[in-house]
Amino acid sequence: MGNLTVRNFKAWMPPRSLLGIMSISAAILLASSTLRHGLFHSNAWDLGIFDQPLYLLSRGLPPVSSIIGVHILGDHAAWIFYPLAGLYWIYPDVHWLFAVQAIALALGVLPTYHLAKQAGLIERQALAIAIAYLLYPLIFNLNLFDFHPEVIALPLILTAIWMARADRILGFAVCIVVVLGCRDALALTVTAMGVWLVVFEKKRICGAISIVAGLVWFYLATQVILPHFQPAGVLGLSLYAELGDSIPEIALNLILKPDVVLRRVLTFSNLGYLVILVAPLAWGLTPRYFAPMVAAIPQLAMNLLSEKEVQKNLVHQYSLPILPFMLLVVIASLAAGDAWIQRPKNILMWSLVAFMALGQWHLFGTRYLSKLSTWQATRSAIAHVTTQDPVLAPAALVPHLSHRSRINVIGKAESVKLENYRYVLLNQRHPGGLSTPEIVLKLVNQAKNNPCFQLSFQRDDVFLFQNSCGMK
Numbered sequence: 001m002g003n004l005t006v007r008n009f010k011a012w013m014p015p016r017s018l019l020g021i022m023s024i025s026a027a028i029l030l031a032s033s034t035l036r037h038g039l040f041h042s043n044a045w046d047l048g049i050f051d052q053p054l055y056l057l058s059r060g061l062p063p064v065s066s067i068i069g070v071h072i073l074g075d076h077a078a079w080i081f082y083p084l085a086g087l088y089w090i091y092p093d094v095h096w097l098f099a100v101q102a103i104a105l106a107l108g109v110l111p112t113y114h115l116a117k118q119a120g121l122i123e124r125q126a127l128a129i130a131i132a133y134l135l136y137p138l139i140f141n142l143n144l145f146d147f148h149p150e151v152i153a154l155p156l157i158l159t160a161i162w163m164a165r166a167d168r169i170l171g172f173a174v175c176i177v178v179v180l181g182c183r184d185a186l187a188l189t190v191t192a193m194g195v196w197l198v199v200f201e202k203k204r205i206c207g208a209i210s211i212v213a214g215l216v217w218f219y220l221a222t223q224v225i226l227p228h229f230q231p232a233g234v235l236g237l238s239l240y241a242e243l244g245d246s247i248p249e250i251a252l253n254l255i256l257k258p259d260v261v262l263r264r265v266l267t268f269s270n271l272g273y274l275v276i277l278v279a280p281l282a283w284g285l286t287p288r289y290f291a292p293m294v295a296a297i298p299q300l301a302m303n304l305l306s307e308k309e310v311q312k313n314l315v316h317q318y319s320l321p322i323l324p325f326m327l328l329v330v331i332a333s334l335a336a337g338d339a340w341i342q343r344p345k346n347i348l349m350w351s352l353v354a355f356m357a358l359g360q361w362h363l364f365g366t367r368y369l370s371k372l373s374t375w376q377a378t379r380s381a382i383a384h385v386t387t388q389d390p391v392l393a394p395a396a397l398v399p400h401l402s403h404r405s406r407i408n409v410i411g412k413a414e415s416v417k418l419e420n421y422r423y424v425l426l427n428q429r430h431p432g433g434l435s436t437p438e439i440v441l442k443l444v445n446q447a448k449n450n451p452c453f454q455l456s457f458q459r460d461d462v463f464l465f466q467n468s469c470g471m472k
Contacts, residue, residue: 014113015123018130025134026106029143032364033098036144037399039368040378042094043433044398044409047146051094052402054081058088066406067398074230077221078149080181092403097147104151105139111158112327118165119335128344129331135351136280137358138314138323144360146399148317153182157189157324164197164206172206173213180217184226184234187218188298189321196294222247239306265304273303273312277319277326280354283347284330284339292328296321314358371396371430377460381425384457384464389422390471394432397425410435410443418447422467429461
């Protein structure tokens with residue numbers, strides 16, 4: 001038994017070269033997100049609304065984001081934030097989220113490699129598939145888009161499939177439970193994955209676990225947890241308003257209103273989205289092996305039906321649940337010898353070209369350098385915020401100051417009540433997405449004309465006012 005265990009362990013261990021690639025990629029991803037944050041290009045949405053509740057949780061306080069006024073469970077019922085708060089208990093720092101995200105995304109190479117070997121690919125092909133995963137543009141791009149808990153689900157979905165094919169039911173179940181804790185909508189992916197496992201993979205036990213767990217959690221998340229913690233109910237339903245106002249109504253109208261569905265799906269934006277979605281892996285997406293895409297149908301349908309353009313690109317998190325199943329198609333095509341490209345060298349070349357064309361790496365030489373003129377002044381102004389009292393700040397600076405019970409983003413000048421804050425941080429040169437230089441100027445004048453506020457810092461169009469009176 002001991003020798004069998006050792007043999008199994010050795011069989012599961014990836015080659016050192018892959019471990020090295022994984023480590024280097026995690027370091028690159030972490031350095032990239034850290035640099036973007038340091039250049040003041042992270043955002044209140046979504047980094048600030050996650051960082052603040054995590055800090056509050058680690059301090060035993062209600063995890064409510066003052067930015068959106070919602071409990072952390074009211075944002076897609078993602079209970080995964082509770083164990084993540086343990087990191088903040090050790091030391092409260094937003095860089096934990098960057099590290100978790102970078103490691104999770106890099107870890108995806110391991111189950112991808114094992115799935116390739118499980119399908120019978122030779123070593124060089126399996127390594128090429130694992131690297132193709134890393135070079136898929138969404139991996140790098142999503143890493144730059146603040147933080148999203150769905151990244152934790154990505155390697156776990158791949159691992160769950162690997163476990164299911166190996167008949168390791170307990171490992172599969174554990175992966176599914178954690179995946180469900182990352183976002184409410186992932187319950188639909190898990191349910192559809194169960195259908196695929198039962199019908200096409202003949203893995204009835206794992207498939208049944210996936211279907212039941214997905215359906216139960218979807219009901220609990222959308223009908224119990226979200227209505228309790230989120231007054232608006234399930235977030236995002238307004239994007240499908242043409243199909244209905246509730247989940248049952250939308251589901252019914254998908255069948256009863258085919259004209260509406262076709263009108264929403266058959267658009268040029270959706271065509272462009274599908275092109276960029278499949279292009280990095282087009283060399284191996286052979287229709288004959290599309291069975292795994294059954295599990296991707298819910299997320300793909302939501303993206304195509306949505307009015308939200310951010311669901312139709314390789315920058316945001318909405319395409320993440322589709323990627324594992326496209327990889328399975330590629331692996332099956334390559335294993336059967338039906339992929340357009342078979343040689344590992346050519347696979348890597350295609351993947352590199354796709355990454356260069358669709359990756360957001362070029363932003364480090366353009367957009368991310370746009371705030372250098374006020375970078376030092378902004379750092380100095382943030383250093384002058386010495387207490388954890390309420391702060392009003394531009395959206396890009398919120399994640400640098402969100403370890404407090406109340407912080408809000410500058411919006412319209414007419415709606416801002418300065419007396420609610422101890423600190424008001426303004427940047428007229430770079431006012432932020434919800435503001436303008438004119439709005440900032442109005443707020444500067446309001447603060448200067450308010451006897452309770454003193455200008456404690458000013459340089460390069462960056463202003464920090466401090467309230468010396470009581471806050472309302």
